[in-house]
Amino acid sequence: MAFLQGKRILITGLLSNRSIAYGIAQACYREGAELAFTYVGERFKQRITEFAAEFGSTLVFDCDVSSDEQIEATFKGLAAHWPQLDGLVHSIGFAPREAIAGDFMDGLSREGFRIAHDISAYSFPALAKAALPLLTKSVEAGNMPSLITMTYLGAERVVPNYNTMGVAKAALEATVRFMAESLGPRGMRVNGVSAGPIKTLAASGIADFGKMLKFNESNAPLRRNVDTVQVGNASAFLLSDLAAGITAEILHVDAGMHAVVGGMAALGAD
Numbered sequence: 302m303a304f305l306q307g308k309r310i311l312i313t314g315l316l317s318n319r320s321i322a323y324g325i326a327q328a329c330y331r332e333g334a335e336l337a338f339t340y341v342g343e344r345f346k347q348r349i350t351e352f353a354a355e356f357g358s359t360l361v362f363d364c365d366v367s368s369d370e371q372i373e374a375t376f377k378g379l380a381a382h383w384p385q386l387d388g389l390v391h392s393i394g395f396a397p398r399e400a401i402a403g404d405f406m407d408g409l410s411r412e413g414f415r416i417a418h419d420i421s422a423y424s425f426p427a428l429a430k431a432a433l434p435l436l437t438k439s440v441e442a443g444n445m446p447s448l449i450t451m452t453y454l455g456a457e458r459v460v461p462n463y464n465t466m467g468v469a470k471a472a473l474e475a476t477v478r479f480m481a482e483s484l485g486p487r488g489m490r491v492n493g494v495s496a497g498p499i500k501t502l503a504a505s506g507i508a509d510f511g512k513m514l515k516f517n518e519s520n521a522p523l524r525r526n527v528d529t530v531q532v533g534n535a536s537a538f539l540l541s542d543l544a545a546g547i548t549a550e551i552l553h554v555d556a557g558m559h560a561v562v563g564g565m566a567a568l569g570a571d
């Protein structure tokens with residue numbers, strides 16, 4: 302297949318081998334892409350360098366998306382190695398713990414709301430804007446660059462406890478549409494992948510996460526949860542020219558759960 306042969310793709314958000322970004326890297330590498338990675342903080346450099354080597358890459362950059370300087374430096378560094386960028390994977394999300402647990406109003410704060418939107422929503426267009434010169438080089442070379450981000454059902458519907466992250470994901474999904482409208486005429490596509498719950502580090506410490514996985518397994522149309530391989534494959538598809546007609550889309554990779562009304566499903570659970 303190798304439907305990403307020769308494409309140069311930057312993947313953010315790789316933290317462990319359970320990360321969604323790890324599944325995306327596996328799929329893209331398998332399909333022939335050349336990869337580069339970002340990590341957060343010197344202490345992870347060694348680990349991410351080892352992950353990059355798994356995918357035939359030595360390109361790793363320290364990029365905390367709360368820093369404009371680190372975002373700029375990342376693409377300056379990338380430009381020293383690559384003549385163009387054909388794909389950008391945004392797989393970053395964070396909110397202070399009190400913003401994603403318990404009652405939405407009880408956990409609401411200006412700072413928590415700001416942080417959630419800065420890291421989980423603004424960072425996607427911010428990275429894309431800093432990448433524009435390299436993305437434009439890809440268009441000039443006759444390619445159609447593709448940008449993707451990871452979102453969740455909590456953007457569209459109330460998922461208990463997801464709270465301020467749901468509001469931030471709603472903002473993220475709106476950035477997909479406005480970025481697609483701005484970058485489409487420049488020959489670039491922008492899409493979101495709405496993944497079902499997966500036990501990653503970002504999911505660790507979330508109350509009742511196990512219950513949620515069980516509920517999905519009993520009620521999702523496919524009667525199972527999804528994993529990083531399935532999300533990775535769908536992401537690789539969106540990054541490739543097989544998805545040339547797709548932009549401003551939010552693709553659900555959630556075993557169909559987005560289509561099911563929670564309550565009724567619970568009735569049908571037994």
Ligand SMILES: NC(=O)c1ccc[n+]([C@@H]2O[C@H](COP(=O)([O-])OP(=O)(O)OC[C@H]3O[C@@H](n4cnc5c(N)ncnc54)[C@H](O)[C@@H]3O)[C@@H](O)[C@H]2O)c1
Binds near residue numbers: 317319321365503
């Ligand atoms: N795990 C799930 O159930 C699930 C479902 C749907 C969507 N998502 C989304 O998938 C994406 C990846 O999460 P994951 O589940 O793979 O967990 P993960 O913990 O493996 O990845 C989260 C990543 O966010 C990065 N990050 C946090 N703050 C950052 C900052 N300031 N600058 C740069 N990077 C920062 C972390 O370094 C980490 O690599 C997130 O956007 C998350 O919201 C996760």
Ligand SMILES: Cc1c(CN(C)C(=O)CCc2cnc3c(c2)CCC(=O)N3)oc2ccccc12
Binds near residue numbers: 396402462466507513
């Ligand atoms: C699913 C699901 C997830 C996984 N998911 C889709 C996410 O997007 C998780 C994102 C996330 C954002 N910020 C933080 C954390 C995770 C944990 C550590 C921390 O301090 N902050 O998180 C939930 C929280 C409540 C309810 C469901 C979920």
